[in-house]
Amino acid sequence: IGNSYEILVGVNQFFWGVTEARNLVNIINQIDEVEDIDEEDYLGQTMVNIATLQKCGHLSIYIMTGFRVRTFPGSDGRFSGEPLIDPSQTEYESSFEAWQPDIAFRYSQVIGEMELGISIFHGTGREPRFIETIDRNSVVPHYDIITQIGLDFQWTKNNWLLKLESIAGWSQGRTFGAFVGGFEYTFFQVFGSNIDFGLISELFY
Numbered sequence: 001i002g003n004s005y006e007i008l009v010g011v012n013q014f015f016w017g018v019t020e021a022r023n024l025v026n027i028i029n030q031i032d033e034v035e036d037i038d039e040e041d042y043l044g045q046t047m048v049n050i051a052t053l054q055k056c057g058h059l060s061i062y063i064m065t066g067f068r069v070r071t072f073p074g075s076d077g078r079f080s081g082e083p084l085i086d087p088s089q090t091e092y093e094s095s096f097e098a099w100q101p102d103i104a105f106r107y108s109q110v111i112g113e114m115e116l117g118i119s120i121f122h123g124t125g126r127e128p129r130f131i132e133t134i135d136r137n138s139v140v141p142h143y144d145i146i147t148q149i150g151l152d153f154q155w156t157k158n159n160w161l162l163k164l165e166s167i168a169g170w171s172q173g174r175t176f177g178a179f180v181g182g183f184e185y186t187f188f189q190v191f192g193s194n195i196d197f198g199l200i201s202e203l204f205y
Contacts, residue, residue, distance in 0.1 A: 025150030180204035
C-alpha cells in the first residue's frame with residue numbers, strides 16, 4: 001500500500017535479535033529442534049503482518065493464530081534424552097488451544113551508530129514447560145499464555161559491536177526476566193590476508 005506500508009497475509013518467518021548466545025526477544029516463530037539443537041531453525045507462522053516505515057522508525061503489527069508446537073527429536077532422533085517428550089499430548093492454557101489469537105508489536109529505529117528495537121507480545125508462549133505423565137516414562141509440553149516486553153540494542157563503532165537483549169514478562173501470575181549482553185571485536189584482514197577474525201564475549205542471565 002503506497003511506498004511506506006506493507007501487508008502480509010500468510011505464513012512467514014521473522015527474526016528479531018542481535019546477540020549470539022541466545023535470542024531472547026525472538027518470539028514470533030516456533031523452534032524446530034528436529035532440524036538442529038542450536039535453536040536457530042524455525043517453523044513458519046500464519047499471520048497478518050502490517051508494517052510501516054516512516055522517518056521516526058519502523059513499526060510492525062502481527063496478528064497470529066494456528067500455533068505450531070515445538071518439534072523435538074524422537075526416540076530414534078539425535079540428540080534425544082530421557083525422559084522422552086511426547087508432543088502428541090500437548091496441553092495449552094488457552095481453551096482455544098492452537099487457535100488462540102496472538103498479537104505482537106515491534107518498533108525499531110537506527111540512530112547514528114545505534115540500532116534499537118522494542119517489542120511487545122501477548123499470546124501463547126513459544127517455550128513450553130513440561131509435565132510428567134502418570135507412568136513417568138515421558139513428559140508432555142504445556143504452553144502458557146504470556147505477556148512479554150523485549151528490548152534489543154546494538155552499537156557499532158569501528159571494529160566494535162556492543163549488543164544487548166533483555167525481556168520482562170508475566171505468566172501464571174508470576175513475573176520473569178532475562179538478559180544477554182556483551183561485545184564483538186573483529187580483526188579485519190589478519191596479516192594482510194582476506195581472513196577476518198572475531199572475538200565474542202557475552203554474559204546471560
